[in-house]
Amino acid sequence: MSTSHPRKGKGSRLVLLGLGLALIGCGSREGSTAPAAVEPTLISIQQQILTPGCALSSCHSSTSQRGGLVLEAGRSYRQWVGVLAENEAARAKSKLRVVPGHPEQSFLLDKLTGPGAEEGRLMPDGSTGLNPAQLEAIRLWVARGALE
Secondary structure (H helix, E strand, O other): OOOHHHHHHHHHHHHHHHHHHHHHHHHHHHHHHOOOOOOOOHHHHHHHHHHHHOOOOOOOOOOOOHHHOOOOOOOHHHHHEOOEOOOHHHHHOOOEOEOOOOHHHOHHHHHHHOOOHHHOOOOOOOOOOOOHHHHHHHHHHHHOOOOO
């Protein structure tokens, strides 16, 4: 009898150890399938944010052009930088979509972080917004001069 208790104890510990490793393994798999870090460059932003989440046929594509904006590869820069926003409230304030070097003045950052009631919905539409790393990449890109 005395030998059976240590085995049960070891067995329980092995089960717990196995469960712990499985949980750690789940976390590491989750981390490995997470999107790559978004660099604060237009190429990275285009590939990892705009193309998969914004340049969709129902949103900012050449067919739908919601908000007068096309965010497809090769077109997004000309649609953003130094361009007056289409939104009525933003246009009344002469807000540009992207002001190089000034994320705080760029309508793009307003739309991504919490537009005013008159400035429409948070983008991407129907979401809770971009994740902090994506927002920071866009903010840094604008702050560093919004280079093509």
